[in-house]
Amino acid sequence: MSKKGDGSAVKDPGAEPTLGTNPFEGTLRRLREAFHSGCTRPAEFRAEQLRALGRFLQENKQLLHDALVQDLHKSAFDSDISELIICQNEINLALKNLQAWMKDEPGSTNLFTKLDSAFVRKEPFGLVLIIAPWNYPVNLNLVPLVGALAAGNCVVLKPSEISRGTEKVLAEVLPQYLDQRCFAVVLGGPEEMGQLLEHKFDYIFFTGSPRVGKIVMTAAAKHLTPVTLELGGKNPCYVDDDCDPQIVANRVAWFRYFNAGQTCVAPDYLLCSPEMQERLLPALQSTITRFYGDDPQSSPNLGRIINQKHFQRLRALLGCGRVAIGGQSDEHDRYIAPTVLVDVQEAEPVMQEEIFGPILPIMNVRGMDEAIEFINRREKPLALYAFSNSSQVVNQMLERTSSGSFGGNDGFMYMTLLSLPFGGVGHSGMGRYRGKFTFDTFSHHRACLLCPAGLENLNDIRYPPYSDRVQQLTRWALGSQSCTLL
Ligand code: NAD
Numbered sequence: 001m002s003k004k005g006d007g008s009a010v011k012d013p014g015a016e017p018t019l020g021t022n023p024f025e026g027t028l029r030r031l032r033e034a035f036h037s038g039c040t041r042p043a044e045f046r047a048e049q050l051r052a053l054g055r056f057l058q059e060n061k062q063l064l065h066d067a068l069v070q071d072l073h074k075s076a077f078d079s080d081i082s083e084l085i086i087c088q089n090e091i092n093l094a095l096k097n098l099q100a101w102m103k104d105e106p107g108s109t110n111l112f113t114k115l116d117s118a119f120v121r122k123e124p125f126g127l128v129l130i131i132a133p134w135n136y137p138v139n140l141n142l143v144p145l146v147g148a149l150a151a152g153n154c155v156v157l158k159p160s161e162i163s164r165g166t167e168k169v170l171a172e173v174l175p176q177y178l179d180q181r182c183f184a185v186v187l188g189g190p191e192e193m194g195q196l197l198e199h200k201f202d203y204i205f206f207t208g209s210p211r212v213g214k215i216v217m218t219a220a221a222k223h224l225t226p227v228t229l230e231l232g233g234k235n236p237c238y239v240d241d242d243c244d245p246q247i248v249a250n251r252v253a254w255f256r257y258f259n260a261g262q263t264c265v266a267p268d269y270l271l272c273s274p275e276m277q278e279r280l281l282p283a284l285q286s287t288i289t290r291f292y293g294d295d296p297q298s299s300p301n302l303g304r305i306i307n308q309k310h311f312q313r314l315r316a317l318l319g320c321g322r323v324a325i326g327g328q329s330d331e332h333d334r335y336i337a338p339t340v341l342v343d344v345q346e347a348e349p350v351m352q353e354e355i356f357g358p359i360l361p362i363m364n365v366r367g368m369d370e371a372i373e374f375i376n377r378r379e380k381p382l383a384l385y386a387f388s389n390s391s392q393v394v395n396q397m398l399e400r401t402s403s404g405s406f407g408g409n410d411g412f413m414y415m416t417l418l419s420l421p422f423g424g425v426g427h428s429g430m431g432r433y434r435g436k437f438t439f440d441t442f443s444h445h446r447a448c449l450l451c452p453a454g455l456e457n458l459n460d461i462r463y464p465p466y467s468d469r470v471q472q473l474t475r476w477a478l479g480s481q482s483c484t485l486l
Pocket of ligand 1: 131132133134135136140158159160161162188189190191193194197207208209210211212213215216229230231232233263264354356382424429
């Protein structure tokens with residue numbers, strides 16, 4: 001049995017009577033057996049699973065929209081552009097390219113392997129676990145799932161117990177579309193996850209906080225299971241003095257307040273001079289009014305904080321520095337107004353923890369060099385943004401810092417491009433995905449060299465004892481191709 005988000009128990013169809021044993025054992029055994037049967041390997045099976053995932057999205061669009069309203073007060077439009085369309089695009093791309101992605105990649109040979117066949121085989125890892133957070137609860141479950149299925153794995157999907165509406169749809173409806181021998185949704189919070197992570201998986205793909213990322217990686221290390229960690233952190237956004245404040249305000253406000261700021265790649269704080277701050281504040285105020293009206297609480301385009309715990313955490317952050325814009329909150333509605341804070345100190349909580357809400361503090365710096373110094377003495381962020389009319393300034397910000405992704409003069413529009421990988425670096429994570437990168441993440445790249453069984457006289461040269469001439473020839477043949485004998 002595993003726990004449902006609403007507290008009731010859902011029967012695990014693969015489980016045997018499990019008194020005193022790990023509750024996930026039956027499910028995992030069923031999936032592992034399916035993987036070893038080889039049923040997930042053919043391209044046609046994978047394509048059928050991907051098409052079924054597409055049907056799930058199309059036939060349950062309204063159900064998913066309703067769930068996202070329940071969880072995050074997300075408008076249908078926002079849900080489409082940030083969740084459903086993104087997943088469908090990933091499915092379409094995988095279906096279109098599946099055969100090409102699966103194809104062996106030829107490797108070049110050297111003098112000693114001229115008659116052999118060298119190639120890289122993309123093989124599925126086996127049983128993989130995908131753990132997702134609550135802030136984009138369709139997107140962050142299904143985008144990794146597309147790559148895991150395309151790569152021919154059996155998958156255990158673990159949605160967040162906090163986004164309950166979406167969790168319910170994923171747990172109750174999605175399995176009806178996919179082959180249940182090879183796919184399962186498991187539910188639960190930290191306690192159940194502890195039990196789940198006792199098991200050996202062949203790959204773990206985790207999206208969430210650095211704190212839980214460390215727990216997952218520690219558990220994975222016990223089995224030497226490889227991981228992708230898609231984590232969060234504080235994303236800096238530098239605004240140079242030469243910018244048009246209204247353009248910056250439009251772009252920054254859109255991607256800071258989208259999904260009520262609960263976006264891992266949203267700019268967490270602005271770095272600019274006091275002079276730019278004075279020009280930015282009226283521009284930000286006018287943008288916020290234009291986007292959300294005089295009463296943002298009644299705007300259909302502004303999300304809500306996911307739960308009371310996060311609401312209380314964010315309300316406490318409103319006490320940092322001085323509120324320059326917004327600052328209102330309504331506990332009953334889990335509403336926090338689009339807010340800008342100024343006079344913030346680096347030691348205050350709002351500059352210490354990831355904000356993950358509609359609050360934007362501004363820190364003052366004297367130019368680009370000080371901004372870079374500020375960024376580089378903190379953990380490497382998931383995303384970094386730089387606004388300037390000077391391409392030199394933007395390039396300097398790119399050259400002299402490190403982050404998972406980088407946006408020059410814009411926000412997270414790069415997330416709409418499946419040609420670019422997405423992932424963190426250092427404290428913001430490891431690994432990458434989206435588009436073909438997800439397929440590669442969930443595939444073991446196996447080095448293969450197939451040699452003719454006969455023709456042994458051709459191999460004679462590599463066996464001892466080595467004559468002077470053979471040594472000379474071998475050194476030349478390997479050295480001339482930059483090869484090393486290991
Ligand atoms: P979280 O780390 O609290 O939870 C993520 C998932 O881990 C959930 O499914 C949760 O049930 C599970 N979990 C919780 N405790 C666990 C434990 N002890 N062992 C194993 N699993 C456990 O994160 P969250 O609050 O759901 O999401 C917010 C965080 O996720 C932020 O830090 C945000 O930046 C980050 N995030 C990152 C990305 C990205 O792509 N890099 C995307 C979205 C969110």
